[in-house]
Amino acid sequence: MKKRLTLKLIAKELDVSISTVSKALRDSAEISEDTRQKIKAFAKLYNYKPNNIALSLKNRKxxxxxxxxxxxxxxxxxxxxxxxxxxxxxxxxxxxxxxxxxxxxxxxxxxxxxxxxxxxxxxxxxxxxxxxxxxxxxxxxxxxxxxxxxxxxxxxxxxxxxxxxxDDTLGAKKAVKHLVDKGCRRIGLITTIDYVSVGKLRTQGYIDALNESNIAFDENLILKVEDFDHSESEIQSFLNNKHMDAVFAVNEHFAIYAIKAFQEQGLKVPEDVQVIGFTDGELSKRFIPSLTTINQHxxxxxxxxxxxxxxxxxxxxxxxxxxxxxxxxxxxxxxxxxxx
Amino acid sequence: MKKRLTLKLIAKELDVSISTVSKALRDSAEISEDTRQKIKAFAKLYNYKPNNIALSLKNRKxxxxxxxxxxxxxxxxxxxxxxxxxxxxxxxxxxxxxxxxxxxxxxxxxxxxxxxxxxxxxxxxxxxxxxxxxxxxxxxxxxxxxxxxxxxxxxxxxxxxxxxxxDDTLGAKKAVKHLVDKGCRRIGLITTIDYVSVGKLRTQGYIDALNESNIAFDENLILKVEDFDHSESEIQSFLNNKHMDAVFAVNEHFAIYAIKAFQEQGLKVPEDVQVIGFTDGELSKRFIPSLTTINQHxxxxxxxxxxxxxxxxxxxxxxxxxxxxxxxxxxxxxxxxxxx
DNA sequence: GACCACTACGAAAACGTTTTCGTGTTGACA
DNA sequence: TGTCAACACGAAAACGTTTTCGTAGTGGTC
Structure with missing residues (x-):
């Protein structure tokens, strides 16, 4: 196991002081061309690299x-x-x-x-x-x-x-407006409970979009998933008999569970019901059908x-x-x- | 902006030496109960935390x-x-x-x-x-x-x-044997070019499994994907008219592209053709049909x-x-x- | 010869710790 | 009174750097 080279060792080896070595390596004009070259050559030969920890301590950075x-x-x-x-x-x-x-x-x-x-x-x-x-x-x-x-x-x-x-709110609004543009009117929302700030904001965007589109807000079309681990079944039962023509989900998991649930009901996505998610992950890209979604960059x-x-x-x-x-x-x- | 507390500052404040402070904080028996308590109380009050960088330098760790x-x-x-x-x-x-x-x-x-x-x-x-x-x-x-x-x-x-x-080889073998157990005989392989070691090893496992099951090895059933970015089309054309009853893919992307391709040919997975992937990611779990796969833990x-x-x-x-x-x-x- | 200005280098402090060793002050004991 | 151990603490080195400042030596100028 080779010892790591330090300024001190170089100094000893070349019979100069530590400060001289340090200065030489940093190309200080204080050091004569001769010694400078000698020191740099030696350092290069033995692959000297300054110790980061020592530098951090010294520089307080x-x-x-x-x-x-x-x-x-x-x-x-x-x-x-x-x-x-x-x-x-x-x-x-x-x-x-x-x-x-x-x-x-x-x-x-x-x-x-x-x-x-x-x-x-x-x-x-x-x-x-x-x-x-x-x-x-x-x-x-x-x-x-x-x-x-x-x-x-x-x-x-x-x-x-x-x-x-x-802008979670704006992003959600964008999504929901897109659904409205595609002709949807009964648009469901699958979101999280309110203390998760993004859930709250995206819910707000959903509401904003409905308002601006003069679509009545219907409490029954909103699901706030309580338990992520059981979201699949929560979503499945929520989606039963709601006769939506679209769903906006605040993440991609909820979105694909929604698609799954619809398909099990015999509905086709996007023909019978359209779905938009949030977050552009692997799943959104590869799922079949691939997901229209909001990209967070x-x-x-x-x-x-x-x-x-x-x-x-x-x-x-x-x-x-x-x-x-x-x-x-x-x-x-x-x-x-x-x-x- | 509060300055960070150091041993030196504590020492000055309490009018003792740095070493005393250090020892007191480390509960050294060298320091009298009195001073020790005093120093520890002070340190706690002002929330002293040793500087990691200095420690690293000192300990060379x-x-x-x-x-x-x-x-x-x-x-x-x-x-x-x-x-x-x-x-x-x-x-x-x-x-x-x-x-x-x-x-x-x-x-x-x-x-x-x-x-x-x-x-x-x-x-x-x-x-x-x-x-x-x-x-x-x-x-x-x-x-x-x-x-x-x-x-x-x-x-x-x-x-x-x-x-x-x-054990990539064994894992792959496990996968292919599983297909054999399910009654498959014409098993395709979708893998990577050989310099990627895992691709090579998994290919070996595929071969081993075939050998052990007395199934003839058929070069035509193997695709070595050259370009990951165009793997989808490579796979699609490879899978055409090969009449396989199963495919083993060395990752989950290749696996779902295979499924996609089969479905487009009007084949049903797993009824008409079975697929196994490698790597248990989000995609494998959520895809429809969800993927049978090898988990790498x-x-x-x-x-x-x-x-x-x-x-x-x-x-x-x-x-x-x-x-x-x-x-x-x-x-x-x-x-x-x-x-x- | 006195003064000065360079040049080229070294000593030492500093960053914040830990640890070894030294030392002044007690008190006990013969 | 002199000796010694125990106690409680401080000085200093070390980790590996950078940087400030001091200085020995050289050569030039008047």
Whole structure:
């Protein structure tokens, strides 16, 4: 096992001081051309690489971004990470990813650990449990310590920081209006219970679209799924005998369960009933029929989040600049679960 | 912006030396009960947390595992990460994830950066490009530096390190035998070109199963997909007029394209033709018909990889212990693309 | 010869820890 | 009174860098 080369070792080997070595490698004019060349040659030959940890300690910068997300086994979040990574790497940062598993405690612990020097700033999408609890002390703490924080997707209004969101309401409205345009009038909604902010917002978009289209709002056409694990059966029984001509679901799972349920009732999608989902994942693309859906542009969100964070990290003055909230536009992806 | 509390600040505030503070916080018997309590109370009050970077430098340990994978937007890899994270966190490690995007260069760069002190060891699945190139200098280098390396999934035989694999050959054999058991004789194979090791191994399993079942091997029933992006049309034309009674596909995408193609030919799955895939992703679960497939137990692989790595990291003697190769058993998940 | 300005380098502090070793102060004991 | 151990603490080195400042040596100028 080869020992890693350090400045000290080079110095000893070449019989100069540590400072000389350091300066030579950084091309300081203080060092004569001769010694500089000698040192650089030696360093190159033995493949010297500065130790990141020592640099971090010295510079009080880790060049690392901490990302905390609710789950990793989740297509949308991975696209966001992908966007973060690309921008981060371009700018010489690397990325530590932690998952909260939607647990408040794990979110807090992860943030605390990363905040103890491992990370210069955070990109975060909060856990469901955190939203329910309404306890945000871990967020305010890192902000008070001067660590920049960018929230995305599931953001918290009360917290003062940069945010990247999609306009869930507008996206949902877009979806429902599309259904209206295709001639639908009895449009069902399959959503989540209200404390999940996106569920709430998308529900609002549904309502807005109906209002603007002068379609009466009918409580009976709305299902708020209680338990994700049993959503399939909940949806199946909800869809019975409602005589809808369309359904808008707030995620792709609900959408395909809806399609499945309709097909079991002998209805054809999109001929008899049309379906739109939210989130453009693997499932939406490959399912048969493939799903018309709202694309959240996760990669773009990640990229913007990283850009915003790095801007705050690198620009000293940026500290006093007001916080931004960037809204990423949603896109409507037309596929085969709606009429062409 | 509050300054972070350090030992030095506490020392100054309480008018003792830095060493006293350090010892008191670590409950050293050297320090009198009185001062100890005083210091601990102060530290707690102002929420002192030791700086991880300083600790890393001092201990020459980062308590961090570097994970390098080809892609992050990929269900299987995320399950592996999930397993790694769970075990790592349990044992007080955190995880840095980098993606190579299947690029050799990016893989090399990522490893070099992480090896410069950011990480104690690596868990790696190599990029496709690396497999093609056959250039493994970055791997041998980190190993020579004494950093433990655990490879998973796509491993490289020539490299001497711990490995976690599934028995691709056996898994594939299992799948094909299942088809044989269901009465199939003309079984097609949809695989990748040979330099992707898993494609090769799974192809071997297919051949083994046929041999053992005394079914003649027919070159015409094998498709090696050249271009993933056009796999759908490749598969569609391949499947034309081959009169198969079953297909084994080496991943879930190929499997559903096969189903799609059959359905377009007016064949019913599983009644007329049965299909088995590999990798149990979202798609396999939700597709209609849901896919019978081989489960790779990604989470388990990740967990084992993390355990193996941490064992090497924590056990000084383990350094000389021989390298292990752990084979994770594949499981057959029966769903609706084969006959019940 | 006195003064000055360069040049080329080294010493040391700093980042925040831990740990080894040294030392001043007690009190006990002969 | 002198010796010694125990106690409680501090100084300093170390991890690997960067950077500020100090300085020995050289050569030129008057």
């Amino acid at each position: 880790t060049k690392t971004i901490g990302v905390i997300i609710p789950e990793i086994v989740h297509h949308y979040f991975t696209t966001v990470i992908s966007g973060i990574e690309q921008v981060a790497n371009e700018k010489g940062y690397h990325v530590i990813i932690c998952t909260s598993n939607n647990s408040f405690d794990k979110e807090v612990i992860n943030m605390e650990i990363l905040a103890n020097g491992s990370t210069d700033g955070f990109i975060l999408s909060v856990a469901k449990e955190t939203q329910q609890k309404g306890d945000y002390h871990h967020l305010t703490e890192v902000i008070e310590q001067g660590m920049p924080l960018v929230m995305f997707d599931r953001v918290i209004d009360e917290i003062n920081c940069d945010k990247i969101i999609i 996760g990669e773009e969100m990640g990229a913007q989040a990283a850009r915003l964070l790095i801007k705050k990290l690198e620009n000293e003055d940026a500290e006093d600049e007001p916080f931004e909230t960037i809204i990423i536009e949603t896109g409507l992806v037309e596929r085969n679960s709606t009429k062409g | 980062t308590k961090t595992i570097g994970v390098i994978i080809p892609e992050i937007v990929h269900h299987y890899f995320t399950t592996v990460i999930s397993g790694i994270e769970q075990v790592a966190n349990e044992k007080g490690y955190h995880v840095i994830i980098c993606t190579s995007n299947n690029s050799f260069d990016k893989e090399v760069i990522n490893m070099e950066i992480l090896a410069n002190g950011s990480t104690d060891g690596f868990i790696l699945s190599v990029a496709k490009e690396t497999q093609q190139k056959g250039d493994y200098h970055h791997l041998t280098e980190v190993i020579e530096q004494g950093m433990p390396l655990v490879m998973f999934d796509r491993v490289i035989d020539e490299i001497n390190c711990d490995k976690i694999i599934i 990604g989470e388990e692989m990740g967990a084992q990889a993390a355990r193996l790595l941490i064992k090497k990291l924590e056990n000084e003697d383990a350094e000389d212990e021989p390298f292990e190769t752990i084979i994770i058993e594949t499981g057959l998940v029966e769903r609706n693309s084969t006959k019940g």
